[in-house]
Amino acid sequence: MPFRHLLLSLACFIVFSCKNETTPAPSKATSQRPDPHSLADPFNDKMLELQLKLKVDFDKKILSGSASWSFDRKEKTNEIIFDTDNLTNRKSDPWERRNPNHLYARTP
Amino acid sequence: MTLGKEETPTTFTLEPRDSILGSALRIKLSPNTNYLTIHYSTLPEAAALGWMDASMTAGKKRPFLFTQGQAILSRTWFPCVDSPSSRFTYAAEIETPDGMMALMSAKNPQQVSPDGMYKFEMDKPVPPYLVALAVGDISFQPIGKRTGIYAEPSMLKKAAWEFADMEKMVETAEGLYGPYDWGRYDVLVLPTGFPFGGMENPILTFATPTVITGDRSLVSLVAHELAHSWSGNLVTNATWDDFWMNEGFTVYFERRIMEALYGAEYVEMLAQLEFWELEDEVRAFGEKNPDTHLKGNLKGRNPDDGVGDIAYQKGASFLLMLERLTDRNKWDEFLKNWFQANKFTSKTTEDFLAYLKTDYLEKHGLTANVDEWVYGPGIPANCPRPNSTKLAIAEKAATNIVNAIPATKEWTPHEWVHFVRNLPKKTTVETLKKLDSQFNLTNSGNAEIRCAWYDTAIRRGYVKEILPQVEEFLVGIGRRRFLMPVYTALKETGHVEDARRIFTKAKPGYHAVSYGSIEQLLK
Structure with missing residues (x-):
């Protein structure tokens, strides 16, 4: 099933990634979350398999590539949350230059 | 792609x-x-x-x-x-x-x-x-x-x-x-x-x-x-507040493996050393501090704050206490069943306690102060206390150092570490030098010995002579467990400038985890 493709500013994403060291948001830990150390929802969103494709770049000290997840969800909403920290988009990818958004979802 | x-x-x-x-x-x-x-x-x-x-x-x-x-x-x-x-x-x-x-x-x-x-x-x-x-x-x-x-x-x-x-x-x-x-x-x-x-x-x-x-x-x-292939990886703590389930089980299990391979006396020595560390940690926290509960409360905090002797040593002591309620075979059977019944799942403290109640305590007609251990502070009165004869001998040699340099080369590194840690505060630089020349502690190949020796030596004024080796040690390793005591000793004895100079040289080799802790210490 195709999804509506909304444009989101790439610049905005970079600002978030770069600014975060200096302007930490208040802790989001709430009493509702069953695991206080995840911003995701491990009890609703059951991850099944991870496929990592990563290139190791010792000069830049980065890994770049993709992570694909297959999953089951109890409550099937229009949104899923993942934990990230200091991850950024992949600007150098030729495909990326043609497509400012770098997140894709697919239904098999 | x-x-x-x-x-x-x-x-x-x-x-x-x-x-x-x-x-x-x-x-x-x-x-x-x-x-x-x-x-x-x-x-x-x-x-x-x-x-x-x-x-x-x-x-x-x-x-x-x-x-x-x-x-x-x-x-x-x-x-x-x-x-x-x-x-x-x-x-x-x-x-x-x-x-x-x-x-x-x-x-x-x-x-x-x-x-x-x-x-x-x-x-x-x-x-x-x-x-x-x-x-x-x-x-x-x-x-x-x-x-x-x-x-x-x-x-x-x-x-x-x-x-x-x-x-x-x-x-x-x-x-x-x-x-x-x-x-x-x-x-x-x-x-x-x-x-x-x-x-x-x-x-x-x-x-x-x-x-x-x-x-x-x-x-x-x-x-x-x-x-950990069983405790932690096969059955995993469901949250980091249940971290003792990963580490307490693993320390207990580690000692059972070591006992089977190297004998009870050796394990008693390892257990004794680590138990003292637990007592120190409880003292440092304060005996009523909720951070000494087995079940953690790390909400809003970095879960790495829960890494310490409480999860590891108090956790292992809890399991040893339970083992000793009856004969070992019953306990082993219970543990084996716990792992097999729950393999490749993540479990909370409460999941384990429920299983403990039905499949061990009630099954064998046993009682235990489980809540006091898990949800209470400090070290409960029925905690099993290790008693290592070998370490007692090393300790005696340390307190007697004014009269005699020990004439042993047979000690294990664990005995050496204990000996070094127990050298009296008033031990003179001259005595430390004598020990060093006889046993070459400053240049030991064993990082545990070097770390304990540097900590002890620095705090007793034997610094200048060994500073090059201390520096080589701090630059050459990245393990936080060995870095922190030595940097702390330098800082607390008026050598903070030396500590900072060495840190500047060494920090490109440190991982963020060690780097962060030491930077905080020396700032």
């Missing part, structure tokens, strides 16, 4: 960063979406990634990379539902520079790939913190039929000698708690910058090079990481 034609772009938002938890990545999808791909790069400051320049390795030729996911660092190298209650299988394709080997917590290669491409598969469900990667100039040497060592070529032979008992350890562990369910068990010896003792990445334990002592005195580390 090629993208399948079914892959459809979607939208996302990245929330502002929480200083502990990072940023929630919210991705729009349809209710029946069950697969998605995220394209990304890590940043150089990603806390899970230990990038080591060639100068920080043993071989000095190629750089090295290792990951450390525990506790909540995996989110810095791949987007995930970063809770230990989330379990999944994984596959990976890793592209490396030519001539380097890539290894993961998965089925691993034993030879360098000619094109730098490696494929991995982990077919058992693991939590995110147990996904691990290492890349470097690495070679392999087998030990037994399903055990072996990975290390930089120059470390390989020494490491294989040190861990010659690995295959026996796996067999011993299986005898206690049931089949080893992961296939191979290998150990990767890391370059010096590795900040921890070991990390129990499934199939491939990551180990500090400081356990390669040449005297096999620290092989209990391998017993510990191997034990």
Whole structure:
């Protein structure tokens, strides 16, 4: 099933990634979350398999590539949350230059 | 990267960063979406990634990379539902520079790939913190039929000698708690910058090079990481507040493996040393401090704050207390059943306590102050206390140092460490020099001895003479356990400028975990 493709500013994403060291948001830990150390929802969103494709770049000290997840969800909403920290988009990818958004979802 | 034609772009938002938890990545999808791909790069400051320049390795030729996911660092190298209650299988394709080997917590290669491409598969469900990667100039040497060592070529032979008992350890562990369910068990010896003792990445334990002592005195580390193949990896703490379930079980189990292989007296000595550390920690916290409860309360805090002797030693003492309520066979049967009934799942403290009640305590008509142990502070009165004769002798020799230098060369490193730690505060520099010239403690090959000796010597004024070796030690290792006491001793004896100078020189070789702790100490 195709999804509506909304444009989101790439610049905005970079600002978030770069600014975060200096302007930490208040802790989001709430009493509702069953695991206080995840911003995701491990009890609703059951991850099944991870496929990592990563290139190791010792000069830049980065890994770049993709992570694909297959999953089951109890409550099937229009949104899923993942934990990230200091991850950024992949600007150098030729495909990326043609497509400012770098997140894709697919239904098999 | 090629993208399948079914892959459809979607939208996302990245929330502002929480200083502990990072940023929630919210991705729009349809209710029946069950697969998605995220394209990304890590940043150089990603806390899970230990990038080591060639100068920080043993071989000095190629750089090295290792990951450390525990506790909540995996989110810095791949987007995930970063809770230990989330379990999944994984596959990976890793592209490396030519001539380097890539290894993961998965089925691993034993030879360098000619094109730098490696494929991995982990077919058992693991939590995110147990996904691990290492890349470097690495070679392999087998030990037994399903055990072996990975290390930089120059470390390989020494490491294989040190861990010659690995295959026996796996067999011993299986005898206690049931089949080893992961296939191979290998150990990767890391370059010096590795900040921890070991990390129990499934199939491939990551180990500090400081356990390669040449005297096999620290092989209990391998017993510990191997034990995690059951406690932690097979049955995992559901949240980091249940961390004692990973570590308390593992320390208990490590001692059972060591006892079976090396005898009860040796284990009593190890247990005694660690019990003293627990008593020190409880004293430092205060006996009523909630941070001395087994069940943690880390909400709003970094889960690494829960790493300490409470989870490890109080946890192990709790299990030993339970074991001694009846005969060992009943306890062993109960534990074996716990692991088999819950394998490849994540469990809370309360899950375990319910099982303990029905399948051990009530089943055998036993009672125990379980709540006091788990939800209460300090060390309960019915805590089993180790009593090591060997350490008592070393301690006596230390207190008697004014009268006589001990005439022993037969001591194990553990006895040496205890002796050194118990040297009286008023021990003169002259006496310390005599000890040093007789036993060469300043240049010991054993990092435990060096760390304890430097701490003791610095605090008794024997600093100037040994400062070059102290510096060599601090620059040459990256393990936080050894760095902190020595930096602290320098700081607290008016040598903070020396400490800062050494830190400036050493810090490129430290992982973020060690770096952060020491920077905080010296600021």
